[in-house]
Amino acid sequence: MKVTQNIEELESISIKKLKEKIDSIKTELPKEEQKVITFSKNFTLSLSNYCQNQCGYCFYNQRIHKENNEQNVVLIKEDKINELIQTGIRYGCTEALLMSGEAPDNYEVVQKELEKRKYSDFLQFVKHLSEKLLDENLLPHTNIGLLTIGQLKSLKEINASMGLMIESTCESLSNPGGVHEYSPSKTPENRTRHIANAGKLKIPFTTGLLIGIGEKFQDRVSDLLLIKELHQKYGHIQEVIIQNFTNKIGIPYRPKKPISIEETLKTAGIARLIFRNESAVQVPPNLILNYEKEALEMGVNDFGGVSPFTLDYINPDHSWPKIDFLEKICKSNGYELRERLPIYEKYINKKDFCPENIKKTINNINQNVRSKKNS
Numbered sequence: 001m002k003v004t005q006n007i008e009e010l011e012s013i014s015i016k017k018l019k020e021k022i023d024s025i026k027t028e029l030p031k032e033e034q035k036v037i038t039f040s041k042n043f044t045l046s047l048s049n050y051c052q053n054q055c056g057y058c059f060y061n062q063r064i065h066k067e068n069n070e071q072n073v074v075l076i077k078e079d080k081i082n083e084l085i086q087t088g089i090r091y092g093c094t095e096a097l098l099m100s101g102e103a104p105d106n107y108e109v110v111q112k113e114l115e116k117r118k119y120s121d122f123l124q125f126v127k128h129l130s131e132k133l134l135d136e137n138l139l140p141h142t143n144i145g146l147l148t149i150g151q152l153k154s155l156k157e158i159n160a161s162m163g164l165m166i167e168s169t170c171e172s173l174s175n176p177g178g179v180h181e182y183s184p185s186k187t188p189e190n191r192t193r194h195i196a197n198a199g200k201l202k203i204p205f206t207t208g209l210l211i212g213i214g215e216k217f218q219d220r221v222s223d224l225l226l227i228k229e230l231h232q233k234y235g236h237i238q239e240v241i242i243q244n245f246t247n248k249i250g251i252p253y254r255p256k257k258p259i260s261i262e263e264t265l266k267t268a269g270i271a272r273l274i275f276r277n278e279s280a281v282q283v284p285p286n287l288i289l290n291y292e293k294e295a296l297e298m299g300v301n302d303f304g305g306v307s308p309f310t311l312d313y314i315n316p317d318h319s320w321p322k323i324d325f326l327e328k329i330c331k332s333n334g335y336e337l338r339e340r341l342p343i344y345e346k347y348i349n350k351k352d353f354c355p356e357n358i359k360k361t362i363n364n365i366n367q368n369v370r371s372k373k374n375s
């Protein structure tokens with residue numbers, strides 16, 4: 001009953017009142033942190049876009065015809081991996097985002113390619129790649145869809161952090177006509193179990209909402225509360241992303257009224273009220289372009305992974321803003337844009353959250369930065 005009342009209060013809260021509450025939450029931080037907004041300089045390795053689901057809003061999976069003649073990726077080629085790694089190093093990236101469709105090796109064509117390259121399954125390929133990235137002093141952050149606790153465990157040792165969006169646990173999205181009608185694995189139970197398992201394993205974790213996909217305001221708030229509950233239990237949610245759906249040509253989902261940036265940022269503000277200063281609140285800057293000031297006012301304190309050279313594969317029409325541009329906007333609003341690693345600072349020394357070989361890579365990265373500064 002109390003939760004319902006809270007949700008009603010949150011729905012009717014004015015933007016002015018929301019800003020006041022957010023400002024007061026920020027004052028609980030040390031002064032030097034109140035005006036800092038972080039980002040991670042990253043690049044994406046899109047490993048395979050074969051996916052066992054078909055979410056109505058997804059442009060990425062192999063069933064969607066790509067306008068720009070881009071080919072489906074059965075399994076990213078070795079020379080492409082090497083090229084991306086070298087470019088990432090040149091740009092000074094510290095994070096490599098490993099993404100794919102869910103369980104791509106359920107497809108024979110992917111399985112055959114794995115066999116040809118002497119991998120027993122897709123997980124083994126991801127593990128091999130994570131190790132290769134660590135050898136290059138790049139920190140892997142893997143988000144390849146649902147995994148079992150055993151699979152998560154085997155990736156923990158070689159990933160700085162991992163992620164899975166909860167998106168929305170609204171059950172009606174799986175009904176006929178809903179965006180998850182043809183996504184059998186996207187059940188609230190599966191998503192919640194995955195995030196809870198990551199918590200049990202002490203994996204620094206990124207999750208969040210995808211909004212504007214047919215859910216209601218109440219669903220968003222109850223999902224934020226669910227994430228908060230998981231975090232209170234396991235202490236592993238380092239950031240919560242509020243990602244707005246954007247229209248794309250060729251996908252089945254076409255809402256009559258796409259979610260506005262204002263509503264997206266109000267949701268981010270509510271996330272800040274719920275998470276206070278415990279977890280970062282992130283909006284992807286390429287999806288809220290020209291609303292950066294409003295995002296800062298709504299308590300957004302992270303712009304996530306920003307790539308100097310790879311696409312946002314989920315929203316390919318929305319290119320990443322330049323880091324200089326974000327820096328300027330932050331400065332003109334009295335904020336400092338600060339680079340972070342894919343594992344948030346407070347998790348590096350949090351007991352059992354950061355494996356030794358990840359710490360070693362972080363040290364190498366820090367030393368590189370230092371030697372560059374001193375040269």
Ligand code: SF4
Nearest residue numbers: 051053054055058101
């Ligand atoms: S959103 Fe993810 S799970 Fe859904 S179809 Fe796309 S790649 Fe697959």
